Amino acid sequence: MFFKHKKVAQELAEQLESGVGIIEGRSLWQDAKRRFFRNKAAVVSLFIIGLIILFSIFGSQFAQYSYEEIDWFALSDPVELGRPSIETGHYFGTDKLGRDLYARTVQGSQISLMVGILSSFVAIVIGTLYGAASGFIGGRVDMVMMRIVEILSALPFMFMVIMLMVMFGRQIILIFVAIGAVSWLDMARIVRGQTLSIKNKEYIEAAHACGVSQWRIVVRHIVPNVMGIVLVYASLMIPGMIMFESFISFLGLGVQEPETSWGALISEGVVTMEFALWQLAFPLTFLVITLFCFNFVGDGLRDALDPKER
Amino acid sequence: MLNFIFRRFLQAIPTLLVLTMLTFALMYMAPGSPFLTEKGMPEEVLANINAKYHLDLPVWEQYLIYLGNLVQGDLGPSFRYLDFSVNDLVWPSLAVSATIGAWSLLIAVTLGITMGMIAALNHNKWMDYTLMTTAMAGIVLPTFVMAPLLVLLLSYKVKLLPAGGWHDGDWQYLVLPVFAMATHLIAQIARITRGSLIEVMSSNFIRTAQAKGLPYRTIILRHAFKPMMLPVVSYLGPLFVGVLTGSVIIDVFFGTGGIGQHFVNGAINRDYSMVMGVTVLVGVMYIAFNAVTDIIYAYIDPKIRY
Numbered sequence: 244m245f246f247k248h249k250k251v252a253q254e255l256a257e258q259l260e261s262g263v264g265i266i267e268g269r270s271l272w273q274d275a276k277r278r279f280f281r282n283k284a285a286v287v288s289l290f291i292i293g294l295i296i297l298f299s300i301f302g303s304q305f306a307q308y309s310y311e312e313i314d315w316f317a318l319s320d321p322v323e324l325g326r327p328s329i330e331t332g333h334y335f336g337t338d339k340l341g342r343d344l345y346a347r348t349v350q351g352s353q354i355s356l357m358v359g360i361l362s363s364f365v366a367i368v369i370g371t372l373y374g375a376a377s378g379f380i381g382g383r384v385d386m387v388m389m390r391i392v393e394i395l396s397a398l399p400f401m402f403m404v405i406m407l408m409v410m411f412g413r414q415i416i417l418i419f420v421a422i423g424a425v426s427w428l429d430m431a432r433i434v435r436g437q438t439l440s441i442k443n444k445e446y447i448e449a450a451h452a453c454g455v456s457q458w459r460i461v462v463r464h465i466v467p468n469v470m471g472i473v474l475v476y477a478s479l480m481i482p483g484m485i486m487f488e489s490f491i492s493f494l495g496l497g498v499q500e501p502e503t504s505w506g507a508l509i510s511e512g513v514v515t516m517e518f519a520l521w522q523l524a525f526p527l528t529f530l531v532i533t534l535f536c537f538n539f540v541g542d543g544l545r546d547a548l549d550p551k552e553r
Numbered sequence: 554m555l556n557f558i559f560r561r562f563l564q565a566i567p568t569l570l571v572l573t574m575l576t577f578a579l580m581y582m583a584p585g586s587p588f589l590t591e592k593g594m595p596e597e598v599l600a601n602i603n604a605k606y607h608l609d610l611p612v613w614e615q616y617l618i619y620l621g622n623l624v625q626g627d628l629g630p631s632f633r634y635l636d637f638s639v640n641d642l643v644w645p646s647l648a649v650s651a652t653i654g655a656w657s658l659l660i661a662v663t664l665g666i667t668m669g670m671i672a673a674l675n676h677n678k679w680m681d682y683t684l685m686t687t688a689m690a691g692i693v694l695p696t697f698v699m700a701p702l703l704v705l706l707l708s709y710k711v712k713l714l715p716a717g718g719w720h721d722g723d724w725q726y727l728v729l730p731v732f733a734m735a736t737h738l739i740a741q742i743a744r745i746t747r748g749s750l751i752e753v754m755s756s757n758f759i760r761t762a763q764a765k766g767l768p769y770r771t772i773i774l775r776h777a778f779k780p781m782m783l784p785v786v787s788y789l790g791p792l793f794v795g796v797l798t799g800s801v802i803i804d805v806f807f808g809t810g811g812i813g814q815h816f817v818n819g820a821i822n823r824d825y826s827m828v829m830g831v832t833v834l835v836g837v838m839y840i841a842f843n844a845v846t847d848i849i850y851a852y853i854d855p856k857i858r859y
Contacts, residue, residue, distance in 0.1 A: 249690055394567060394571050401580075401794070401797075402816065402832045402836070403832065405576065405581065405816070405820055406820070406832060408820075409821075409828060409831070427855050428674070482693070486695050489695070489697070490695065490697060490802070493697045493802065494801065494802075494805065494817055495817075496821075497574075497823070506697070509697065509701075510697070512701075513806075514703060516705055517705075520705075523701065527698060531694065534692075535689070538689065538692065551722060
C-alpha cells in the first residue's frame with residue numbers, strides 16, 4: 244500500500260521534472276478557438292466567406308469583358324444571346340444593357356463586402372471606445388454620454404441616411420461614414436455594460452496603483468477584455484451592413500453607375516426577372532449565401548465566446 | 554404608473570427637438586437650392602420665391618417658423634408639387650401604410666411567437682431544427698428579396714395573386730405586400746421567443762411549479778408566458794422600424810401608394826420639404842412607439858421601478 248503510493252508520487256515527480264503529460268491551462272481564446280472549430284456549420288461558412296472574398300478580389304482575372312463594357316452583339320437579343328454560357332464568355336449572362344454580368348457581379352461583391360466590413364469597422368472602433376470611456380469614467384459624464392446615445396438611437400436613422408445620400412450626392416465614401424456613424428450606438432451600449440463589470444477587477448486597480456493614465460487603462464486593459472463580445476457583435480453586424488447597403492442601392496440611392504453592388508444588381512434584375520431570370524438569380528445567390536454564412540459564423544462565435552457557456 | 558407614463562412622454566421632447574434640428578440642418582446644408590434651374594431665373598423672381606418660403610431670413614428664424622408650423626401639424630409646402638402641401642400628399646398614403654403595417658405586425662407577432670414556442674418546447678428535436686432553419690432563411694432574405702421572389706412565384710408562375718396595385722385595399726392586393734413585409738419579422742420574433750422560452754423553462758420557479766405537480770399547460774401559460782414575453786416586447790421598437798423601412802421597399806415594389814413611396818420619390822426629385830416632412834412624421838411615430846414599448850415593458854416586468 245505504502246509502496247504503491249510512493250511509486251505514484253515518484254512518477255508524478257518525474258513527470259513534473261520532464262514537463263511531459265501535464266495538462267496545460269487553456270486561455271479563454273484557445274478555448275474559444277477549439278469550440279469554434281468544432282462547430283461544423285460555422286467552419287464551413289467561414290470557408291465559403293473566404294471563397295467569396297477571393298472571388299471578389301481575383302474573379303476579374305477570369306472575366307472576358309470589363310464590367311462597364313457593352314457587348315452590342317449580345318444586346319441585340321438579350322434573352323437568347325445574353326444567356327449565361329461558357330462559349331460567349333458571359334458566364335453569368337449579360338445585364339439588360341449588354342454588360343457582362345460575371346464582371347459586374349465581381350465588382351458588386353467588392354463594393355458590398357467592402358461596405359459591410361469597413362463600415363462595421365468604423366462602427367466598432369467608435370462604439371468600443373465611446374462605450375469603454377463612458378463606462379470607465381462613470382458618474383455624471385457617463386450619464387450625459389449615455390443620454391446622448393439614447394437620444395440618437397431614438398431617431399429613425401434609416402431615413403436620415405437616405406436623406407444624407409440625397410442631399411450630398413451618392414458617394415461611396417459617404418455610405419461608409421453614414422452607415423458606420425449610425426450603427427455604433429448599440430456597440431457603445433454593450434461595451435459600456437461590459438466595462439462596468441470589468442472596471443472593479445484587481446488588475447485595473449493594480450494599473451491605477453502603478454500610475455497608468457486613464458486613457459491607457461481604457462485602451463490597454465479594458466478594450467482587449469471586451470474584445471470577445473465585440474467580435475461576436477461584429478460578425479453579426481457585417482451582414483446587417485451588407486443588407487443596409489443593398490437596401491439603399493435597391494432604391495437607386497446607393498452606388499453610382501457604372502459601379503455596382505449586390506443590391507443594385509438585384510434591383511436591376513427584378514425588372515427583367517420575367518424573361519431573364521439569371522439577371523436576378525446570380526447576384527441574389529451571392530447576397531443570400533453571404534448573409535447566411537455570416538450569420539452562421541456569428542452564431543458559432545457567440546457559442547464559442549459566450550462566458551455563460553463555459 | 555400614470556406618473557411614469559407622463560414622465561416617459563416628457564422625455565421624448567428633447568429627442569424630438571434633436572430630430573427636427575438635425576433634419577432642418579441637413580436641409581439647410583444641402584448644396585444648391587431646390588429652385589435652381591438650368592436656365593437660371595431672374596433675380597427678382599428668385600427673391601420672391603425665397604421670400605415666399607422664408608429662405609431670405611436667418612437660419613434660426615427659419616427653424617423657428619418651421620417648428621411653429623410643425624407644432625400646428627403643418628409640414629410645409631412641397632417644393633416639387635407646387636399646388637400641394639406635404640400634408641395633402643402624406644396623410645392619404647399614411648392610411649395605406651398603416652393598413653399594411655398593422656396586418657403584418659399582427660401576423661408577425663402571432664405566428665412568430667407560436668413558432669418560437671413550438672421550437673422551444675421541442676428543444677433540440679427535429680421540429681426545433683426545422684423551424685429554426687426556416688427562421689434563419691427568413692432572416693437572411695430581406696424584404697427587397699422576398700417581394701420579387703413572391704411576385705415571381707405567386708403572380709408570374711402561378712397566376713394566383715395580383716403583382717401590385719392597391720384597389721382600396723382589396724384582400725387580394727393586400728396578401729403579397731403583407732406577407733413580404735412580415736416574413737423577416739416572423740423569423741426574428743420566432744428566434745427571440747425560442748431563446749427566451751428555453752431560458753425561462755430552465756429557471757427555478759418553473760421547476761417549483763413542476764414539483765408542485767401543476768399541469769403542463771398551466772405552467773406554460775400562467776408561469777412561463779409573461780417572463781418569456783419580456784425580450785419579445787423589447788423587440789417591438791425595432792419591429793416597428795422594420796415595418797417603416799419595409800414600407801419603403803413595399804411601396805416602391807408593389808406600387809401600393811404608401812408613405813415610403815413619397816419618401817423615395819421625394820428623395821429622387823430633391824423635394825427636400827417632402828423628405829423632411831416624412832422623416833419628421835416617421836420620427837415622431839417611431840419615438841412615440843418606443844415610449845409605448847417602454848410602458849408595456851414596465852407593465853409586464855415587475856422588477857422595473859418607475
